[in-house]
Amino acid sequence: MYNLPMKAVIIGAGLAGISAAKSLHETTLFDMITLLEKNPYIGGSAHSFSFDGLLFDTGPHRFHTHSKELKSEIISLFRESELVLKKKSSSIFFREKILNYPIEMSDVLFKLPLTDSVSSLSSYLSSKIRNGFRQQEPANFEEYIISNFGRKLYNIYFRPYTEKMWHMPAKDISSLWATERIPLASFSKLLLKTVVSLFKRRFKESHPHSPYETLFLYPENGIEMISQRLIPGGIELLKGFEVKSAVNNGDRLTAVSNGDMIVEGDLFIFTNPLPQTARMCLNTDAADLKYLPIHMFFIPIETARISRNHWIYFPDTKDVFYRVSEMKNFTNTYPENRTSLIVEVGELHNDSVDETFELIIKQLSEKGLLQARHIRKGNFKYHFLKNGYPIYKKGFEAKREMMYSKLGHIKNVGIAGRQGLFSYLNMDAAILSGRRTAENLLTELKN
Numbered sequence: 220m221y222n223l224p225m226k227a228v229i230i231g232a233g234l235a236g237i238s239a240a241k242s243l244h245e246t247t248l249f250d251m252i253t254l255l256e257k258n259p260y261i262g263g264s265a266h267s268f269s270f271d272g273l274l275f276d277t278g279p280h281r282f283h284t285h286s287k288e289l290k291s292e293i294i295s296l297f298r299e300s301e302l303v304l305k306k307k308s309s310s311i312f313f314r315e316k317i318l319n320y321p322i323e324m325s326d327v328l329f330k331l332p333l334t335d336s337v338s339s340l341s342s343y344l345s346s347k348i349r350n351g352f353r354q355q356e357p358a359n360f361e362e363y364i365i366s367n368f369g370r371k372l373y374n375i376y377f378r379p380y381t382e383k384m385w386h387m388p389a390k391d392i393s394s395l396w397a398t399e400r401i402p403l404a405s406f407s408k409l410l411l412k413t414v415v416s417l418f419k420r421r422f423k424e425s426h427p428h429s430p431y432e433t434l435f436l437y438p439e440n441g442i443e444m445i446s447q448r449l450i451p452g453g454i455e456l457l458k459g460f461e462v463k464s465a466v467n468n469g470d471r472l473t474a475v476s477n478g479d480m481i482v483e484g485d486l487f488i489f490t491n492p493l494p495q496t497a498r499m500c501l502n503t504d505a506a507d508l509k510y511l512p513i514h515m516f517f518i519p520i521e522t523a524r525i526s527r528n529h530w531i532y533f534p535d536t537k538d539v540f541y542r543v544s545e546m547k548n549f550t551n552t553y554p555e556n557r558t559s560l561i562v563e564v565g566e567l568h569n570d571s572v573d574e575t576f577e578l579i580i581k582q583l584s585e586k587g588l589l590q591a592r593h594i595r596k597g598n599f600k601y602h603f604l605k606n607g608y609p610i611y612k613k614g615f616e617a618k619r620e621m622m623y624s625k626l627g628h629i630k631n632v633g634i635a636g637r638q639g640l641f642s643y644l645n646m647d648a649a650i651l652s653g654r655r656t657a658e659n660l661l662t663e664l665k666n
């Protein structure tokens with residue numbers, strides 16, 4: 220038999236850490252598996268809570284995956300009544316108009332002012348002709364978007380939204396962010412479909428169907444239920460335990476500590492932010508791999524519903540928020556006469572939570588999306604998500620690779636998850652990465 224480790228330590232009880240713990244637990248090779256979580260709750264970014272009698276997620280999440288096995292596994296965790304199947308509905312609030320999200324050529328042509336539509340179409344076509352409909356290797360986010368959508372749409376929509384959210388010039392963002400996050404496969408097809416429907420003179424009645432509309436799963440009692448159901452029994456879970464340092468004994472790690480308590484182990488999986496892991500395990504500074512924080516406002520609203528959208532995106536730089544979501548469209552637990560909004564903000568107005576809240580209400584009211592009288596004064600909850608999104612700054616890939624490679628030399632250490640890998644993973648990918656890292660470490664240790 221191999222000289223297998225007996226005690227595993229996992230840092231972070233988000234989906235990646237939980238699924239890593241589950242995989243190790245299922246091997247029955249471990250005397251003890253300890254899951255260390257700095258928060259008083261599990262679920263990480265996919266956390267749910269109740270406020271003012273209403274259910275909220277720390278940013279509503281939809282669960283979707285291309286893996287049939289994972290989908291079946293998640294479904295099997297719930298009774299039929301506990302998991303709902305929803306059709307995603309998202310919009311862009313753009314120049315006082317509601318457009319489909321992701322942006323569609325039909326909306327650009329028929330919903331924008333004529334001058335914008337014509338110049339968007341001509342700049343899209345000229346960029347396509349210039350590239351010969353071939354994808355050039357883009358140097359950054361700006362080049363990627365211009366070559367795929369044209370300069371006009373970049374200037375009026377993509378650039379303001381992106382720079383508002385990321386607080387940096389779009390030129391400085393890696394094209395990888397666009398390739399991973401912005402669906403474009405069908406933009407040309409949609410144009411073709413729109414033109415065809417124009418010739419058939421029926422475009423007014425039949426809005427081209429968005430190929431991006433997808434079905435997703437949502438647990439009735441909040442997205443955190445996935446973590447609650449996945450976490451295995453029989454492991455040690457220490458909440459409120461923030462790992463601050465690690466003991467590195469040559470090519471192996473022997474323990475981690477929160478400053479008060481030392482937890483020893485034979486195998487370690489880190490799902491906390493990659494720069495933290497690099498500092499603790501390698502004594503290396505990876506501070507230039509940064510995360511974008513999100514200021515979230517959870518606002519109960521005394522009206523039946525704001526819209527049928529799950530998410531609405533706001534590219535206008537005058538708006539303090541960039542995305543708003545309505546939980547009532549995710550779960551059926553809301554009472555008939557109440558709803559809520561979750562508002563995501565990049566930078567606080569005047570550095571003040573209260574002033575930002577007032578501005579949110581003012582701007583949403585001006586757009587006709589809500590009425591201030593439907594909100595009880597000061598009735599909101601604020602949450603600061605420090606590590607919302609890994610920032611894909613141009614050139615970051617080489618630094619990330621270097622960290623992966625250096626950590627790879629510590630035989631009994633693995634990294635996983637969205638923060639741990641510094642990668643823009645969705646929930647399904649986070650679950651799979653936790654599992655994969657656990658399996659890889661076991662194989663490595665057996666050899």
Ligand SMILES: Cc1cc2nc3c(=O)[nH]c(=O)nc-3n(C[C@H](O)[C@H](O)[C@H](O)COP(=O)(O)OP(=O)(O)OC[C@H]3O[C@@H](n4cnc5c(N)ncnc54)[C@H](O)[C@@H]3O)c2cc1C
Pocket residue numbers: 230231232233234235236255256257258261262263264265277278279280281282283460461462463490491492495513604607608635636637638639644645646647649
């Ligand atoms: C606003 C928002 C909306 C999203 N929407 C969707 C969506 O609709 N669909 C989708 O599939 N995905 C979505 N995601 C992504 C999804 O949340 C993540 O993919 C997933 O939750 C990542 O899980 P994780 O375990 O990798 O990381 P995390 O959830 O970040 O977990 C890491 C855990 O480590 C803990 N930790 C950190 N440092 C330490 C430390 N030093 N010591 C101990 N513990 C520590 C943290 O507290 C946290 O619990 C969204 C993300 C955000 C931010």
